[in-house]
Amino acid sequence: MRTRTHTRRAMSTALMLAGALTLTACGGFGEDEPAADNGADGGSETETADAGSDGPELSDPPAIDGDVVSDGDSYEIKFGIGLAEDSPQAMSVDYFGEILDQRSDGRIDVNLFPNSQVGDDLQMMNALQSGTLEMTYPSTSPATSIVPELQLFDLPFLFPTPEDADAVLDGEIGQEMLAAFDGSGITGLAWAENGYRQLTNSQRAVSTPEDVEGLRVRVMENPIQVSIWETLGANPTSMAFGEVFSALEQGVVDGQENPWSTILTSRFNEVQDYGSETRHVYTPFLILIGEDFYEGLSEEDQALIQEAAIQAAGYQRTISREYSDYAREALAEVGMEITELSDEELAAFQEAVQPVYEQWEDEIGAELIQRVQDETQN
Ligand code: KDG
Secondary structure: OOOOEEEEOOHHHHHHHHOOOOOOOOOOOOOOOOOOOOOOOOEEEEOOOOOOOOOOOOOOOOOOOOOOOOOOOOEEEEEEOOOOOOOHHHHHHHHHHHHHHHHOOOOEEEEEEOOOOOOOHHHHHHHHHHOOOOEEOOEHHHHOOOOHHHHHHHOOOOOOOHHHHHHHHOOHHHHHHHHOOOOOOEEEEEEEEEEEOEEEEOOOOOOOHHHHOOOEEEEOOOHHHHHHHHHOOOEEEEOOHHHHHHHHHOOOOOEEEEOHHHHHHOOHHHOOOEEEOOOOOEEEEEEEEEHHHHHOOOHHHHHHHHHHHHHHHHHHHHHHHHHHHHHHHHHHHOOOEEEOOOHHHHHHHHHHOHHHHHHHHHHHOHHHHHHHHHHHHO
């Protein structure tokens, strides 16, 4: 059961960042979306779900232990994310900030900027490279423009279970992928979980690939995501996450695909009537830090930040899976018609997207794909 956390949501600093970053419209929500919860001093207390509320019952974060590094400079880490302040992604950043606050003896202050406030995923990664933002937490899909090897994770139905994903992300392949950021201006610190993606739309219940024909589907800014939905007969449009809510609301697209917890915390159910449990792609999250910023820190602080990122990522995967079950039920309760696929219907989707493997195998690497399939079939 999560407890009250003190998290700085500094809107005032976001305005200062405006000059340095290209601000997108407040991401992911309609006009009436409340601004990020922040106080006059940028500080705020965030009430998170507890057993008494009708929110999800989530595991508490692990107790914070480890050496305290008191010696060193005091500084701020501005941490931008695309999702809402009540998402598992944001909760894990809160925990990351608590670890650093305690273990740096108050020297390191983490400021969370949720809802694509300081840019979309691509803009936030560019801000890490230019030094105007210190950390961000994107899906792998938009990061393929910086590290093409990450395209592996865009392949449909790659991980049959979350444990299969854990084995790859926490093994050699995951470490190789994080190391592939070296020299890009960004340092990869840890792997978290966006999760299994589900299709939603405003037109009809979807249980077969034929039902997808002609649907205008928003996809992440990534060519394999476009290929998947073109192969299924849809009409895909690449778009930054922060623009999705208004595009759905205005009917620019019929549907989108994201994990249940993102669909709920981004309030897509307000503009989407149908959900289908397709689980068509498992998307990891990356915890990233600006390379120059990180290399400029003491070795002790680098180690502290790396440890905190790994701990926060592990906690995020736990609550991501807990939250997913809750979000699916909550979406049904607020009226979304959710279609579960039978084994035969799921097999039909898996067969229908098989050409995506043939189309992208040469670019991603047949050997790498085989390494993952060997890992997941054991
Ligand atoms: O911060 C992560 C989000 O911006 C984004 O990656 C979520 O899966 C996502 C999407 O559909 O863009």
